[in-house]
Amino acid sequence: MTIARATEHDYQELKDLWSIVFQEDPAFLEHFFAKRFFAEHIFTARVDGKLVSALHALPASYQKEGDTFPCSYIVGAATYREYRRQGIMGRLLYETAHAYDHPITLFPAVRPFYEANGYTTTSSLASYSLEGFAGESVEPCPVDHRELDRIYRQATAKDGALLRDGEAWKFLTEGYETVCVEDGYAFLSEHKAVETFALHAQAAKNLISLLAMRSITTVYTLSQSEIARLFPHQKAVPIPMGMSTANALHGVYIAEQY
Structure with missing residues (x-):
């Protein structure tokens, strides 16, 4: 060989x-x-x-x-x-x-x-059920790769994340249905929001309301995020994410991307 x-x-x-x-x-x-x-x-x-x-x-x-x-x-x-x-x-x-x-x-x-x-494994997301969540009418924002990148970088700034260039965002938004609100977004797959980030409480509330209206059943997000705070009585299910060879990347968010 x-x-x-x-x-x-x-x-x-x-x-x-x-x-x-x-x-x-x-x-x-x-x-x-x-x-x-x-x-x-x-x-x-x-x-x-x-x-x-x-x-x-x-x-x-x-x-x-x-x-x-x-x-x-x-x-x-x-x-x-x-x-x-x-x-x-x-x-x-x-x-x-x-x-x-x-x-x-x-x-x-x-x-x-x-x-x-x-x-x-460097990090995990927390999975929450949207069952019984009463959403309000929210108007989505257009999908803009620069806005997605801004939200992603700020939402993951504390523990770190694998960064994405314009092509990576294009691959992701072509592979997943993407919904956005001001200062928040989610990637959707099979009634799940598999990556969900929001920068403040109002953005989290708006995004979850929009997802509930779309009949999304499950949300994956960071365990210390504004979105997680909307589910104070739920015990989160950990979803393991990416992996690395280096201990220095402990806590760094790594998701599937190209």
Whole structure:
């Protein structure tokens, strides 16, 4: 087996691997490879010359305690079925971790696998039920990526978060239905608000009212947030989020993104 960084010549093989392993939507795949293909940050494994496994360690950054630091964010960790359970992905993760002098982060598909390879969960969201919550009529705001980023950075400033550029916000708002109020937003999926942030009490109240009117049943938010304060009598259910190789990222919010 040969472990190496990708080259531009691997472009189609890498697309094929991603498409077959993840059964990916073609439109998403084209968008990702058009915007996030960085060959020098892709780690590949070949057996007898055939590309059998790869991961993308996207250049990224995170905020913590008022400063910004570099990191890498792994996506597209894929191995063809017939080559799994041979330690190949573990080798790629090892090579990735030792290729950089900054933390490696990811959002896991199989958490125990990454725990076995040295990753720990950095943070969690608190899940609250909206059952019985009486919403009021609220007019939503237009979705604006700059506003989403402002809210996200301020809402996560205390403990830190993986930062998002314009393309990351585009991927997210295309992948999730997004609802906004002034100083608050939520990503919706299958009657759940899977990421919900608001900057003050009124924004939290308006956002939860809007979600209740939309028949959202569950809200995921930070446990010390203005939104969590609207559910003082509920015991929150913790939802583990992203993972990292570095203890320095303890508390840093890491969600799925591209």
